[in-house]
Amino acid sequence: MTMKFDLKQQTVRELNQALHDLPKDATDEINVDNLMGEHNVAVGLDQPISVNLNGHAGYYCAGMNQKAEVVINGNAGQGVAENMMSGKVHVKGNASQSAGATAHGGLLVIDGDAAARCGISMKGVDIVVKGSVGHMSAFMGQSGCLVVCGDAGEALGDSLYEVHIYVKGRVESLGADCVKKEMRAEHLEELSQLLKEAGCEDDPAEFTRYGSARQLYTFKVDNASAY
Amino acid sequence: MSEKQPGLIESATFSRDVINEIQRAADTGIYDIRGFGAKRKVPHFDDLLFLGASMSRYPLEGYREKCGTDVTLGTRFAKNPIKLDTVVTIAGMSFGALSANAKEALGRGANMAGTSTTTGDGGMTPEERKTSKTLVYQYLPSRYGMNPDDLRKADAIEVVLGQGAKPGGGGMLLGQKITDRVAKMRDLPKGIDQRSACRHPDWTGPDDLAIKIQELREITDWNVPIYVKIGATRTYYDVKLAVKAGADVIVLDGMQGGTAATQDVFIEHVGIPTMAAIPQAVRALQEMDMHRKVQLIVSGGIRSGADVAKCMALGADAVAIGTAALIALGCNHPKWDEEYQKIGSAAGYYDDYHEGKCPAGISTQDPELAARLDPELAGRRLANYLNVLTMEAQTLARACGKSHLHNLEPEDLVALNVEAAAMAGVPLAGTDWIPGRHSY
Known part of the structure; x- marks a missing residue:
């Protein structure tokens, strides 16, 4: 079944409530026109539905998504797909700060660039950015993968835990405890799979892997200057 | 520690405790980390007294006339506000910091007394959701274990901006307490020193918070109601901004509020006393015409029904207890004194919650220690204590002629010293002088 919404005619509240009211096993396709920068569009989804959002989204679009596949045909504001659990969010344009923040699962694909703190505190989500990412990306990232086909800004992976970071382009600088790491076969396989899922044709062999040196995992007096 | 001999003068500046800390710092090269709240003496509710009724006011009969203690929280926007039988609630404390048995005991005790409990940094456990009839789910900067299913199971959501023990600091849970289960809930490797963020990862400032609350x-x-919890610092401004951002309830935690682990220097030197913060919050709410519309929950060093009643009189709608609740469960109980001594402490002094060695089975993840706490018995003890707090507060309210705890007012209070008079905004006892206010 296909449903249509127009945010010129309906409120975000009406849209979200209608989506929340769909049965748990719904597989509907939903088209939403005229996003016009509205905040909190399609948040808290919990069904395997497909949602096409036409226009630019405000803050927290597709926040806490579960199971749904959300496509944003435009740019996304701060915190797109924040705390996503599962499903897929695809931003066709650029994404603002904190894209995929604290997300636990699912796949976030950004066709354009992502601003500062992309993947901040990520907890299991996979993020593929076809353009570049801003400073402090994957800050305090706990688990999951961040793939950057362009360049990365300053302090990439600062205070990183177990996130796998793959960057094809230039890295401005690495954050505290983030180091370049060997690309082993399992990493190439993981990266190839993610690039494929995101629809990228980049060659995995051209990427460099970064991860945590794990030197800040426990308090050590000699590390005091790194904190 | 040697007995003081006549003629030996201890320095007020370099006391034995200070000397001990300097030497400890020199030995280890790291600051002291501990649990509990501020231990220094600060102006507190003990410095306030009630003016009981006599000629100019009518008291209520202590055992016959009704004095209501119920409170409804979250009436501003939520479809389902929280209704509690008592104004005393249980503050946020995590599974991780506390054992599963301690969390269960808190839930059991709160249910018996008709009040709420609160999750902590680390997410909601299925057990605590099952045990606690009314459960507030904290939304913290770390977002450990945060997920929409639990969010929808919560009876209220508390967006945590800070806590009284460490306003401006994030949570801390040292490796000793990061067991397999705790690690899994927080998506972190086992056994590492976990240091939570102090700022939320996807918003900064009050305008963003408004959008976050809307999300x-x-x-x-x-x-469900959305609470906003702040550590008491620039309370007047913070409360105004939180109300503007759309909070249903403000949770205000003073500097005496406890923590599971943070730097001692943070606990003792950041934030303002609970008593000083309440009038600031109330003034902010009143100026926005939001007093009693956005409810105010106050915490930080509340120990007795007198403290509860004094918070009410200063304008709070409810209070929350943390440290006192743990003590009611059995924390620092003299029966464990020998065991406290073995780990370099003593009953009545224990504050090393971060080490996970709690002899009472409360602030630990060690299964053997945790098994020492019987959740049913400890829950009963907490319920008893909550009932005492409520009855004591009622006793004082009735003495002031009030048929509900919420009818207590600043006019019922006086202060014992100038500091308390200035902070609480009530007259120095025996005078009509409130420092800093013009008299008429």
Whole structure:
């Protein structure tokens, strides 16, 4: 079944409530026109539905998504797909700060660039950015993968835990405890799979892997200057 | 420690405790980390007294006339506000910091007394959701274990901006307490020293917070109240901004509020006393015409029904207890004194919650220690204590002629010293002088 919404005619509240009211096993396709920068569009989804959002989204679009596949045909504001659990969010344009923040699962694909703190505190989500990412990306990232086909800004992976970071382009600088790491076969396989899922044709062999040196995992007096 | 001999003068500046700390710092090269709240003496509710009724006011009969203690929280926007039988609630404390048995005991005790409990940094456990009839789910900077299913199971959501023990600091849970289960809930490797963020990862400032609150409302279909918790510092401004951002309830935690682990220097030197913060919050609410519309929950060093009643009189709608609740469960109980001594402490002094060695089985993840706490018995003890707090507060309210705890007012209070008079905004006892206010 296909449903249509127009945010010129309906409120975000009406849209979200209608989506929340769909049965748990719904597989509907939903088209939403005229996003016009509205905040909190399609948040808290919990069904395997497909949602096409036409226009630019405000803050927290597709926040806490579960199971749904959300496509944003435009740019996304701060915190797109924040705390996503599962499903897929695809931003066709650029994404603002904190894209995929604290997300636990699912796949976030950004066709354009992502601003500062992309993947901040990520907890299991996979993020593929076809353009570049801003400073402090994957800050305090706990688990999951961040793939950057362009360049990365300053302090990439600062205070990183177990996130796998793959960057094809230039890295401005690495954050505290983030180091370049060997690309082993399992990493190439993981990266190839993610690039494929995101629809990228980049060659995995051209990427460099970064991860945590794990030197800040426990308090050590000699590390005091790194904190 | 040697007995003081006549003629030996201890320095007020370099006391034995200070000397001990300097030497400890020199030995280890790291600051002291501990649990509990501020231990220094600060102006507190003990410095206030009630003016009981006599000629100019009528008291209520202590055992016959009704004095209500119920409170409804979250009446501003939520479809389902929280209704509690008592104004005394249980503050946020995590599974991780506390054992599963301690969390269960808190839930059991709160249920018996008709009040709420609160999750902590680390997410909601299925056990605590099952045990606690009314459960407030904290939304913290770390977002450990945060997920929309639990969000929708919560009876209220508490967006945590800070806590009284460490306003401006994030949570801390040292490796000793990061067991397999705790690690899994927080998506972190086992055994590492976990240091939570102090700022939320996807918003900064009050305008963003307004959008964040709206997101949480959208996800939960505007059903449950959204609290905003702040550590007491620039309280007047913080409360105004939180109200503007759309909070249903403000949770205000003073500097005496406890923590599971943070730097001692943070606990003792950041934030303002609870008593000083309440009038600031109330003034902010009154100026916005939001007093009693956005409810105010106050915490930080509340120990007795007198403290509860004094918070009410200063304008709070409810209070929350943390440290006192743990003590009611059995924390620092003299029966464990020998065991406290073995780990370099003593009953009545224990504050090393971060080490996970709690002899009472409360602030630990060690299964053997945790098994020492019987959740039913400890829950009963907490319920007893909550009932005493409520009855004591009622006793004082009736003495002031009030038929509900919420009818207590600043006019019922006086202060014992100038500091308390200035902070609480009530007259020095025996005078009509409130320092800093013009008299008429």
